[in-house]
Amino acid sequence: MPSELLQEDQPLPQGGTIRTWTLNRPEQRNAISQNLLAEMEGALSGLNPEQGIRGLIIQGSGPAFCAGADLKERASMSREDVDSFLNRMGRLFRQIETLSVPTLAAINGFCFGGGLEMALCADFRMASKEAQMGLTEASLGIIPGAGGTQRLPRIVGRAIATEMILSAERITAETALSRGLIREIADDAESLKLSASRWMQKVCENAPLSIVLARQAIEKGMEMSLEDGLKLERELYEKTLETEDRLEALKAFKEKRKPVFKGR
Template identity: 35%
Template sequence: MPDTDTVSLDTEDDVATLTVSRPERLNALNVEVLEGLQTGIAEAEAADARTVVLRGAGDEAFVAGADIGYMQDLTTPEAQAYAELGHDVARSLETFPAPVVAAVDGYAFGGGCELALACDLRVASEDAVLGQTETDLGIVPGWGGTQRLPRLVGDETARRMIFLGERLDAEAAADADLVGEVVAAEAFDDRIDDLAGELAARPGFAVAAAKEAVNAAHEEPLTAGLATERRLWSGLFGTHDQREGMAAFLENREPEFQ
């Protein structure tokens, strides 16, 4: 477990749930929380979690953003260190060797939105509101929002969200492809559990390879990305899941993946 009262890690049936627990501060991200997330992500990987769920405690916020009280008097070197810590957490989510689901319930502003962007899938409750609101504070997104948001929602929408601090409710976020689905508040927890369980039941090596290949599409030129895909595809042959998946198909039965 992370050595902090502000982040908890619970693992059940190959699903690791990381919860930011500062509901009195709308789960704002200070150094302690970010370090707790780093530890929790590493422990989830060490436990071979096949899916990670990132969520916030309480019913008001996923993560309302970085801790403004902490940031207010930072020097430039201190701000650089804080930015690097946030980037490290986001990158750890992005490169985790299994799917990561952001369970967005309530506010996801600033750094909270950026952590959601680093996840593979985003599910919003009908009460969710998302935004890159940093220019309201005289700064810009500093944990990847300027880079990941345009890749997800397109240039025009990203510029409006970043320049104007536009906030999107759950339905608008879904229309913009910022979240993949919107769920009624009373059904939200069950849907997150169902989706995480479904992902965890998929063949682990194949899903990890698929995640690496899709990530490469955002980071490599086409020819390099295609080479990555060929390498990952070929490397799955001879694994238990490849043998079992194809045998089950040919035998007209359900596969039993490891």
């Protein structure tokens, strides 16, 4: 049985690699099966900066990113199995969201339900111009169950998220861009791969520890008052002052060259 999750590493000029996950169920529009979920759970352990991983790109094979959960498989599952599946998927998405490396979802086609919920966990989202996306659960008699009702409003705002979820609307890449859901539109799937790679290379040129701490400041600060968020920012800033990477940046500036960061 072929793997339902393909993994590939792209070396970076400054050292380290960007890992790409490709959801590999093209005939099922990369719907999330129990096997695919298990493979993603297992692959998480390899996404460690100490092992040289600097970033993660998630994409789909064929004409889809991810159509959500595998509804054919779910039809044969018991209530207990469905609950277990949703709990596991929710944990997986939260782990992706809190990884110690930056993440990007390259949405190359259909992206519905749990597929969009997974993309919402990434730091960045890009799409091909033919992409369609939406939280369409209301049309199936359910609601988003893997974080969609919580993450979408935080990204696009309450009013737009309410419209999308209650209408089960399927939006185009152009609409997603206008709503701030994605940052860029590529002409086709191959152009999307190139754009995703270029963007992640740009992000990964920066100090790994700075990326980790900045993400913490943003995520945790969003749940605090402004005053508490500013205190948190200062605390995390202080952690950067004695790092080797900060000293390397100062040295590189003086020597008029690009810094070579080590994540220390």
